[in-house]
Amino acid sequence: MAQAIPFRQAFPLKASCHQCSLSNLCLPLAIAENDLDRLEDIVQQGRIFSRGEHIFDQSAPFRSCFAVKSGSIKTSIITEGGEEQVTGFFMPGELVGLDSMSSENYACTAKALERTSVCEFPVDKLEELTGKLPDLQHHMFHLMSQEIQNSHQLAMLLSKNTAEERIAALLLSLSSRFQRRRMSPTNFSLPMARNDIANFLGLAVETVSRVFTRFQNQGIIKARGREVELLDVEALQLVTREFSRQSNP
Amino acid sequence: MAQAIPFRQAFPLKASCHQCSLSNLCLPLAIAENDLDRLEDIVQQGRIFSRGEHIFDQSAPFRSCFAVKSGSIKTSIITEGGEEQVTGFFMPGELVGLDSMSSENYACTAKALERTSVCEFPVDKLEELTGKLPDLQHHMFHLMSQEIQNSHQLAMLLSKNTAEERIAALLLSLSSRFQRRRMSPTNFSLPMARNDIANFLGLAVETVSRVFTRFQNQGIIKARGREVELLDVEALQLVTREFSRQSNP
DNA sequence: CGAGGGGTTGAGACTCGTCAAGTGACGTGG
DNA sequence: CCACGTCACTTGACGAGTCTCAACCCCTCG
Numbered sequence: 001m002a003q004a005i006p007f008r009q010a011f012p013l014k015a016s017c018h019q020c021s022l023s024n025l026c027l028p029l030a031i032a033e034n035d036l037d038r039l040e041d042i043v044q045q046g047r048i049f050s051r052g053e054h055i056f057d058q059s060a061p062f063r064s065c066f067a068v069k070s071g072s073i074k075t076s077i078i079t080e081g082g083e084e085q086v087t088g089f090f091m092p093g094e095l096v097g098l099d100s101m102s103s104e105n106y107a108c109t110a111k112a113l114e115r116t117s118v119c120e121f122p123v124d125k126l127e128e129l130t131g132k133l134p135d136l137q138h139h140m141f142h143l144m145s146q147e148i149q150n151s152h153q154l155a156m157l158l159s160k161n162t163a164e165e166r167i168a169a170l171l172l173s174l175s176s177r178f179q180r181r182r183m184s185p186t187n188f189s190l191p192m193a194r195n196d197i198a199n200f201l202g203l204a205v206e207t208v209s210r211v212f213t214r215f216q217n218q219g220i221i222k223a224r225g226r227e228v229e230l231l232d233v234e235a236l237q238l239v240t241r242e243f244s245r246q247s248n249p
Numbered sequence: 250m251a252q253a254i255p256f257r258q259a260f261p262l263k264a265s266c267h268q269c270s271l272s273n274l275c276l277p278l279a280i281a282e283n284d285l286d287r288l289e290d291i292v293q294q295g296r297i298f299s300r301g302e303h304i305f306d307q308s309a310p311f312r313s314c315f316a317v318k319s320g321s322i323k324t325s326i327i328t329e330g331g332e333e334q335v336t337g338f339f340m341p342g343e344l345v346g347l348d349s350m351s352s353e354n355y356a357c358t359a360k361a362l363e364r365t366s367v368c369e370f371p372v373d374k375l376e377e378l379t380g381k382l383p384d385l386q387h388h389m390f391h392l393m394s395q396e397i398q399n400s401h402q403l404a405m406l407l408s409k410n411t412a413e414e415r416i417a418a419l420l421l422s423l424s425s426r427f428q429r430r431r432m433s434p435t436n437f438s439l440p441m442a443r444n445d446i447a448n449f450l451g452l453a454v455e456t457v458s459r460v461f462t463r464f465q466n467q468g469i470i471k472a473r474g475r476e477v478e479l480l481d482v483e484a485l486q487l488v489t490r491e492f493s494r495q496s497n498p
Numbered sequence: 499c500g501a502g503g504g505g506t507t508g509a510g511a512c513t514c515g516t517c518a519a520g521t522g523a524c525g526t527g528g
Numbered sequence: 529c530c531a532c533g534t535c536a537c538t539t540g541a542c543g544a545g546t547c548t549c550a551a552c553c554c555c556t557c558g
Contacts, residue, residue: 501556514546
């Protein structure tokens with residue numbers, strides 16, 4: 001990983017949405033080939049953050065959205081009481097900061113979970129561009145409403161489901177997101193700590209730990225630290241009740 | 250109320266965002282006076298739904314967003330297992346359907362909680378218009394990101410807070426939304442049933458009921474059925490931990 | 499080598515869901 | 529007019545799931 005950085009920087013920073021392997025997940029998805037240059041004009045590519053660094057901070061003036069290029073990011077809200085609430089994990093190809101587009105300031109803090117590179121989209125320029133490119137505007141609406149739906153799904157998970165169901169759902173979500181990037185959907189390493197998982201899912205760390213070992217004893221997964229292998233995906237899906245409609249009546 | 254309907258319908262349906270008392274909460278907010286006509290061109294105003302009627306249904310083709318003019322709406326998702334999850338309550342001046350802008354179909358079902366009138370914004374025309382009016386586009390981004398934030402707040406409430414805290418938060422949210430409309434913030438009638446509250450907050454109906462009576466015994470609220478009076482707003486805020494930062498250190 | 503963080507495991511306490519019964523308001527039909 | 533069913537809501541008793549507290553292990557890093 002490390003040796004790639006000077007290499008990338010040796011190239012001109014622009015003109016590389018074209019070659020980016022994530023362009024089918026990211027903003028360029030929506031854009032005709034000949035408009036891609038206009039998007040590239042406004043993007044600042046290839047900024048690198050090391051593990052634990054903040055991409056942006058809650059209440060700082062809102063300037064940009066960020067697309068994850070490699071690595072991963074967690075976003076969280078700090079409440080008035082000082083508690084942290086993790087609101088999401090972002091993997092390569094996903095866009096961070098959409099929840100802040102309403103306000104002058106960032107609505108949450110974004111932190112790199114590992115060495116992470118991002119592309120930066122300054123909002124003023126982005127909004128200007130979306131006004132000119134209807135497809136891009138449509139795509140932005142699409143992404144934002146997707147974010148709302150995700151959050152609703154999360155709320156549902158938190159309000160109705162047991163610890164096992166929540167964790168199964170998270171594992172499956174991660175699995176499908178790895179798959180989108182053509183990586184193994186059954187064999188991956190969690191970018192986040194147990195603590196973050198617990199916080200995100202509204203559980204205690206101990207509960208997360210217990211469920212992991214329970215799944216392991218049942219032969220559904222294999223887990224050593226952050227290395228996870230999904231042994232029985234269907235069993236996981238059963239746990240999330242995805243299939244319960246068929247056995248209900 | 251009832252006699253207003255034929256009266257309104259006697260007028261031409263257009264040209265009334267100008268007079269609408271909610272225009273400072275709704276989409277017109279963002280728009281210069283002389284552009285308002287263009288918004289009005291695409292709006293279908295004054296559709297009425299009676300209690301229990303569906304404004305739109307999950308999985309039906311997505312056509313329009315709706316602004317609540319009077320009355321109130323609840324949105325909910327039906328899971329594969331057939332359970333309902335209430336995702337939001339919408340009061341006059343608020344926009345319903347933003348979570349569906351990603352897909353071909355509505356992401357949830359919207360149901361009138363009482364006799365409710367709405368204005369309809371067909372999305373194709375709306376998107377076309379936002380492409381031409383940067384302020385309107387900005388406002389749409391604003392509303393959508395607000396919706397994301399709301400949903401994150403909800404997720405936080407569901408994952409970290411007790412039954413009392415959730416209900417206090419809901420009461421305060423409703424209170425401030427009544428106040429926005431220049432109605433009493435301490436004396437209002439809940440548009441939704443206990444059942445909906447419970448579902449929305451991830452609780453059992455019985456728990457909601459118990460908390461209501463507990464608050465009543467503590468002299469914080471007075472509640473008879475859906476009629477609610479907030480007797481001690483500060484106590485409610487204390488319950489939600491909004492102020493706990495000051496007493497923490 | 500010790501310190502410290504992340505993760506696991508166990509025991510007890512507590513919140514909340516479930517089950518069950520009961521109340522009051524409302525509308526229907528005899 | 530009253531009996532009745534229905535529906536929304538309330539109240540109580542009990543039990544399950546999860547949190548808290550505490551100890552412990554393992555690994556990394558200084």
